[in-house]
Amino acid sequence: MSKPRVQSCKIENFKAIRDSKTVRLGPLTVLIGNNGSGKSSLIEGLATFQAIVERGLDEAMLTWRGFEHVWHGNLESRRPPRPAGDYSGAMKFSLRLKDSSQIIQARMQITMRDDEIFIQREEMITTQTRSGKIKRRDELIRDVEGRAIHHQFEDAAPIVKDKYVKNARPGRSIIDAEAFRQGWQFIALAPQTMGAPVPQKRTRGAIRLARDGSNIAEFLLDIRKIDRQAFAGILETL
Ligand SMILES: Nc1ncnc2c1ncn2[C@@H]1O[C@H](COP(=O)(O)OP(=O)(O)O)[C@@H](O)[C@H]1O
Ligand SMILES: [Mg+2]
Numbered sequence: 001m002s003k004p005r006v007q008s009c010k011i012e013n014f015k016a017i018r019d020s021k022t023v024r025l026g027p028l029t030v031l032i033g034n035n036g037s038g039k040s041s042l043i044e045g046l047a048t049f050q051a052i053v054e055r056g057l058d059e060a061m062l063t064w065r066g067f068e069h070v071w072h073g074n075l076e077s078r079r080p081p082r083p084a085g086d087y088s089g090a091m092k093f094s095l096r097l098k099d100s101s102q103i104i105q106a107r108m109q110i111t112m113r114d115d116e117i118f119i120q121r122e123e124m125i126t127t128q129t130r131s132g133k134i135k136r137r138d139e140l141i142r143d144v145e146g147r148a149i150h151h152q153f154e155d156a157a158p159i160v161k162d163k164y165v166k167n168a169r170p171g172r173s174i175i176d177a178e179a180f181r182q183g184w185q186f187i188a189l190a191p192q193t194m195g196a197p198v199p200q201k202r203t204r205g206a207i208r209l210a211r212d213g214s215n216i217a218e219f220l221l222d223i224r225k226i227d228r229q230a231f232a233g234i235l236e237t238l
Contacts, residue, residue, distance in 0.1 A: 004098060009095050011092065014070055016037070104180070118170035122142035
């Protein structure tokens with residue numbers, strides 16, 4: 001099995017995002033937008049989804065000091081917080097992973113009732129394909145009563161129907177964290193581990209480099225005279 005890749009995601013009601021719609025992700029995806037338009041919210045939403053699957057809802061929310069801070073629209077200064085009893089606009093995460101032999105779709109819906117947050121709906125659908133044809137489909141679904149149910153289909157015919165798995169805990173995901181984790185990881189670019197930037201000197205030497213570069217040797221020797229370290233740096237780069 002090749003390493004799965006995240007094909008697309010969709011986030012609703014997380015931080016700045018009301019509805020991201022389906023965001024298709026390529027090998028390299030660039031997010032461009034004004035400050036506050038939701039670029040970071042999208043990434044943070046994905047990281048939060050992963051954290052909930054791996055560590056549970058409560059722990060994932062610790063990072064944000066509580067669900068109410070990341071629930072879209074709850075903290076807008078222009079609007080008062082949601083009145084008690086208003087649980088509209090559930091937070092939703094959805095992700096599609098694909099490798100050479102299977103597609104994994106994972107969806108989760110989180111909401112709050114009487115100050116309790118819980119996973120309201122959840123599903124993980126794994127579709128095994130062989131030469132473009134669907135061979136097997138596994139559906140793991142958390143129903144409204146909070147039970148995890150497993151359906152299995154082979155060549156589109158159900159072979160296991162409504163197989164009860166277990167009672168799902170309110171803050172615990174039923175999504176298989178291992179399968180989920182294989183497909184994606186976050187690389188933290190922590191500035192403190194990248195080293196301090198080196199201040200650049202811009203003293204001009206006696207020799208100016210000609211446009212056609214014809215005096216490059218003279219120019220480099222001049223740099224060597226001014227700053228040996230800079231010269232060594234240039235050599236190393238070359
Ligand atoms: N719970 C929330 N509901 C609505 N807006 C929020 C919420 N939390 C943060 N925001 C808003 O999200 C914006 C920041 O979004 P962000 O994704 O960081 O933007 P970008 O990375 O594109 O600059 C801020 O304007 C902030 O007020
Ligand atoms: Mg940002």
